Amino acid sequence: MKSSIFYEKFERHAHGEGLKANSTHYCPGCGHGLAHKYLAEAIDELQIQNRTVLVSPVGCSVFMYYYFDVGNTQAAHGRAPAVALGHKVANPESIVISYQGDGDLASIGLAEIIQAAQLGIPISVIFINNAIYGMTGGQLAPTTLMEQKTSTSPHGRNRIMGQPLRMAEMIAQIDGPMYVERVALFDNKQRNHAKKAIKKGIQLQVEGRGFSFVEVLAECPTHLKMTPQEAEIWVRDKMLPVFPLGVKKDEPREPWFKLNKPNFDPNKLKELVGGTSDKVARFSPGFPHHISPSDISLKLAGSGGDGAQTAAMLITRAGINEGFDATHIPSYGPESRGGTSYADVHVAETEVLSPASPNPNILIAFNAPSLAKFGPHVQNGGTIIYDSSIITAPPIFNHGTIIYGIPFTQIAMDLGKVMVKNIVALGALHAATDIFPKETFLTAIRQALKDKCAMIPINEEAFEWGIRAYNGEYEFPGESVL
Amino acid sequence: MKSRPKPYVFPEYCKGCGRCIDSCPKGCITMGKEVNPLTGLIPIELSLDQCSGCGLCISACPEPFGLRAQETEFEFELTDPKSFNGPRPKPLVKPFAIPGEVIPFAQTESLVTKGTYASAIGALLAGCRHFFGYPITPSTEGAELMAKLLPDLDGVFIQAVSEVATVNMMYGCSGAGLPCMTFTSSPGFSLMLEGISYSIGAELPGVFVNIMRGGPGLGNLGPEQADIKLVCRGLGHGNTHAIVLAPYTPQEMLDLTMLAFELTFKYRNPVIIVGDGYMGQMTGRVNLPKTMIKPGIPEWAVYGDESHRGNLICSIELNEADLERNNIHINNKYRQMTQNEQRADLYHCDDAEIILMACNTPARMAKGAVRELRKQGLKVGLFRPITLWPFPIDLLKPILSHTKQIITVEAGNGQLEDELRMALSHHNLECPSIDHVRRFGGILPQLKEIIEKVISVEEVLA
Known part of the structure; x- marks a missing residue:
């Protein structure tokens, strides 16, 4: 054979010195060499040498890159399919071949091969199953046969070590792969099949059709402690009954895998990240020193869904629009999907230094537990605004805080949208503290709703009602609907 | 009928596995009898009188340079394989960069x-x-x-x-x-x-x-x-x-x-x-x-x-x-x-006698503490490593001469302090007194406790 896919000289094999320049590192009779040869022929025949990226695994075939004159990557143990996916999505034009042994694929790398199969992105997997660990010296593999003796099953594989794992069948029942076949190498007929299967698996990738998986039953004469001929017979007589040959899946698919070249248009990126060149108007005459000399600390607390985080975000945005520094830290984690939700906000004249609000100047409480929990920690002289439609009997705090009950929820329900109760709260916050002018808040609200313009009027109305309620201009309807 | 090329083998590249022997329908291949002195293995022997050039033996040979088809006449001796491979159809290009x-x-x-x-x-x-x-x-x-x-x-x-x-x-x-x-x-x-x-x-x-x-x-x-x-x-x-x-x-x-x-x-x-x-x-x-x-x-x-x-990614x-x-x-x-690549942010470090050292959010609290304490007339500064590795020792060195005390502020058990101590040691720098404020378990050091620590240390120094 006149192959141009193998290097003319194996420079990477012991620096290409002596016989190693043209000889593999495999033991006599090893199945890897044959699989390599059929792979090289397939690359040659499909004319994909320049596009091929070959992922060498950990195992006896770790040194595939000694031999194949293609792009080469060597992966961590079991991770070849993940590495292959990285290559494939980086350059969809590349033809990525992930080659793994049974310890690599069927033991340590189970998660990676299953996910790669599930994704179904066109890569070609060649799986060498020789029922034993070769590189580490003949230990039990997931594919080791029952009663087979290995160095870690010296008395033979028994039930407690589990039964051999049939990967081709497992991969075939996943939706992602389109072609799965198990082949062998023990006679001319099987070798011919193996060669065709390997080529087909790669061809399906070249055509952009899908993920393929070819399992090759291979001989490991060294660790089977057999001659190459005995090993061939062993594969035929012992492995075949457990690992039946044949096509496990062959599902025709139209070519589908195509990725556009990544987009680096700065205007597109600017739009996507919400960048705007429009100057934001300022309305504030200066930092609201009357609340705190240089750094105002707020806490907004309620149940998940009360809108505490959105309101906190709007205050932060308003502060930054006015040229101050502002930060918002949400309570995050499991409790943010239900239960309590609270937000710490700071607005500072120059720089927020302690972003947490353990002792806020201002507390906005949407429910009774929040008021009870955080109320006592509000700074002396601070402000508490709570939802009086939810909290009917607020606790009495003994420090010098000013407390306002505003029926956030009731007003929002009167407006027909309970969701806007947080905006009612912001209206009340403005009226009670004069932290920012009204227009500052309304600008922040409009910015936040720029993609949902229809929602702007009701939010503006909610804000107005928050102010009116603070001014005593809201009549609680006779019959509470709560 | 077109004659197909017959196989040849360099004994040096034959490992004597014998897979080809079974593959040959004509029985042309036998196991040799003598150990090859270069390999220590016994190569196969070919007797091609009956050979039809079917190529099955070549397909059965696991070695890339084992059994090969003899397409041209050449001398059977171990030479540079290039001489019998001929020119490569796709020669290797020297890798080059595509600039960004x-x-x-x-x-x-x-x-x-x-x-x-x-x-x-x-x-x-x-x-x-x-x-x-x-x-x-x-x-x-x-x-x-x-x-x-x-x-x-x-x-x-x-x-x-x-x-x-x-x-x-x-x-x-x-x-x-x-x-x-x-x-x-x-x-x-x-x-x-x-x-x-x-x-x-x-x-x-x-x-x-x-x-x-x-x-x-x-x-x-x-x-x-x-x-x-x-x-x-x-x-x-x-x-x-x-x-x-x-x-x-x-x-x-x-x-x-x-x-x-x-x-x-x-x-x-x-x-x-x-x-x-x-x-x-x-x-x-x-x-x-x-x-x-x-x-x-x-x-x-x-x-x-x-x-x-021609490239390889490999460890x-x-x-x-x-x-x-x-x-x-x-x-x-x-x-x-x-x-x-050493990077750090120095805040009020020029004349500082007490240096707070912190990174991430604790550095914000520490900066707040520096601001408060400066108002009280204390010579406190903040050294904020931006690169934790490499530790910015070259930026710390010049201010050490007037530093009497370093206080590390961490949401952790002194891992930043360990980096500091190791850097001082590797540079044979005299280690000033080091104290710390540490919180754990998801709690950050608070402004108040940093200020208290500095004041307590300041009293000792004074």
């Missing part, structure tokens, strides 16, 4: 966005269009934003089966020469360490944002800084280091992410960004830069095209001398990083 571009980015108003988002935006501006990740609080929003935006930029987002798969997908993508990243948090970062070691060994770029949470074990979701040891001293097995950047505002989450991409390609080594949970979750003002990057493809990449075919060096050479090469890179 710096593209102007229009001036915009400040964004109001959270730390993980700012970092994701920084990555997009730095040319990253490939993201791999696994969800973990409190880092996930960064991945979520990437999942939302990348399809519109013809980028790729893959949610990997685990952090182990994540880092190996990154290994593949950066092996192809493209910028890629992940967001993770402490337990997930632990799982990535093996792959990071491989990436360092194979000299691959990659940006890892670790939004640290409370540990050990499952711990909690609060802000902690207990992975500093891991990122500075424990990046998996072997001789590993990576530049570690520690932002302290949402703005720095963006700026340092962009810097991370620059450095990761400059040194062909991963770069780690560490922030406590607040750094990930905190929303604040973020200004966008004036330029963005369109990446190229480096010379060394395995991109899967003609100009990069295995079986020969001890080769691996030692590789380590020396890597050590040289570490030395360059140490010389060129």
